[in-house]
Amino acid sequence: MLPDQYNVVVLDSQGNDVTPRSLLDAPGDGESRAALIDPSASVADLPLASISGGKHTDPVWGLRWVAEGKGLGEALVSISTDGRVTQWNVQKGLEHTDLMVLRRVARQGEAVRGTISRRAAGLCLDFHAADNLLYVAGTEDGHVLAHYFGHSGPVYRVRWSPFGAGAFLSCSADWTIKLWDAEKAAALFTFQARDPSAEPVSDVAWSPSSATIFASATGDGRLDIWDLAQSTISPIHTDQLDGTRLSCVSFAPSSPVLVAGGDNGVVGVYALTGYLAEPSDCTAAQQLAALEKVTGADAGR
The missing domain is CATH 2.40.10 (Thrombin, subunit H)
Known part of the structure; x- marks a missing residue:
C-alpha cells in the first residue's frame, strides 16, 4: 500500500x-x-x-x-x-x-571495470510504433543499449518515431539530442540549440501529426520546437521560461497544443501557431517518406 x-x-x-x-x-x-x-x-x-x-x-x-x-x-x-x-x-x-x-557495455577500446556492479542503471525506454517486441533503453552510462554509442552523459529519454520508421530520438545530460536509425550504430544527427548553455536536455517528444517535427525541454527552462524538413541545425521556435527547470514535454495527440512541466510543479500549456497548428493531409506513407528523406533511409531505394 x-x-x-x-x-x-x-x-x-x-x-x-x-x-x-x-x-x-x-x-x-x-x-x-x-x-x-x-x-x-x-x-x-x-x-x-x-x-x-x-x-x-x-x-x-x-x-x-x-x-x-x-x-x-x-x-x-x-x-x-x-x-x-x-x-x-x-x-x-x-x-x-x-x-x-541491463549490462554495462564498454565503448570501443574501453574496458568495463567490474568493481561493485556490472548492471547498467536504466533511466528510460520506448517501444517501436509498429513492433511491440522492439524497444530501446537509455542508461546512466550515457548510451542507448543495443550498442548505440554517442552520448557522453546519462540518457534521459528515448522516443521512437510514431510513424513506424526505424528512427528514434534520444536526449542527454551532455546537452544534446541525437537522431538515430535502428539499423546504424552511429547517430545520424546531433542537435544543440543556438546559444546553448551547460544544461541537460531533460525530455524530447515527437509531433503526432508531422514526422519531421519534435520538441525538446532543457534544465535551464528552454522549450524548443524543431522541424527537420526546415533545418537540422537550429530549432524553428524557442521559448525561454525564466526561473523554471523544465523536466518534461509532450504534444497533445489530437490538438495543436504543446505541454511542458517543470520543477516548480507547474504544467504550461502552449497553443501552436502557423503551419504547426494546421492539420496534416499527408498519408502515413507520405509522412514516413518525409522522415526517410531527412534520415537518408530512402537513398537505397
Missing part, C-alpha cells in the same frame, strides 16, 4: 488507451514501489493494485503500456536504476517477468 499521505515522487507515468489506468512510481521513502491508479477514483479508493513481490529495488524512471496482441489487452513495462526491464501482467495482479537485465 502507498502511504496514507501519498507523499510520493512521480518519476514517470503513462495513461492507458484501453482503460483509465496509470502506473505511478513512489520512491519517496527510499524504497521503490509502483501502483496501478484509476484517475477517476477518490483518494480513499487508491490504488487499484500495488506491486509487492518482484518489485524494483531502485526508483522506476520509465514505464510504458504495451499491447500484448489482439484481444489480449495490455501489459505494463518498467525500467529502473536497478538494471531491470520488467513486464507486469495487469490481469494477474501485477505478476512480473523480467524482459532484460
Whole structure:
C-alpha cells in the first residue's frame, strides 16, 4: 500500500488507451514501489493494485503500456536504476517477468571495470510504433543499449518515431539530442540549440501529426520546437521560461497544443501557431517518406 499521505515522487507515468489506468512510481521513502491508479477514483479508493513481490529495488524512471496482441489487452513495462526491464501482467495482479537485465557495455577500446556492479542503471525506454517486441533503453552510462554509442552523459529519454520508421530520438545530460536509425550504430544527427548553455536536455517528444517535427525541454527552462524538413541545425521556435527547470514535454495527440512541466510543479500549456497548428493531409506513407528523406533511409531505394 502507498502511504496514507501519498507523499510520493512521480518519476514517470503513462495513461492507458484501453482503460483509465496509470502506473505511478513512489520512491519517496527510499524504497521503490509502483501502483496501478484509476484517475477517476477518490483518494480513499487508491490504488487499484500495488506491486509487492518482484518489485524494483531502485526508483522506476520509465514505464510504458504495451499491447500484448489482439484481444489480449495490455501489459505494463518498467525500467529502473536497478538494471531491470520488467513486464507486469495487469490481469494477474501485477505478476512480473523480467524482459532484460541491463549490462554495462564498454565503448570501443574501453574496458568495463567490474568493481561493485556490472548492471547498467536504466533511466528510460520506448517501444517501436509498429513492433511491440522492439524497444530501446537509455542508461546512466550515457548510451542507448543495443550498442548505440554517442552520448557522453546519462540518457534521459528515448522516443521512437510514431510513424513506424526505424528512427528514434534520444536526449542527454551532455546537452544534446541525437537522431538515430535502428539499423546504424552511429547517430545520424546531433542537435544543440543556438546559444546553448551547460544544461541537460531533460525530455524530447515527437509531433503526432508531422514526422519531421519534435520538441525538446532543457534544465535551464528552454522549450524548443524543431522541424527537420526546415533545418537540422537550429530549432524553428524557442521559448525561454525564466526561473523554471523544465523536466518534461509532450504534444497533445489530437490538438495543436504543446505541454511542458517543470520543477516548480507547474504544467504550461502552449497553443501552436502557423503551419504547426494546421492539420496534416499527408498519408502515413507520405509522412514516413518525409522522415526517410531527412534520415537518408530512402537513398537505397
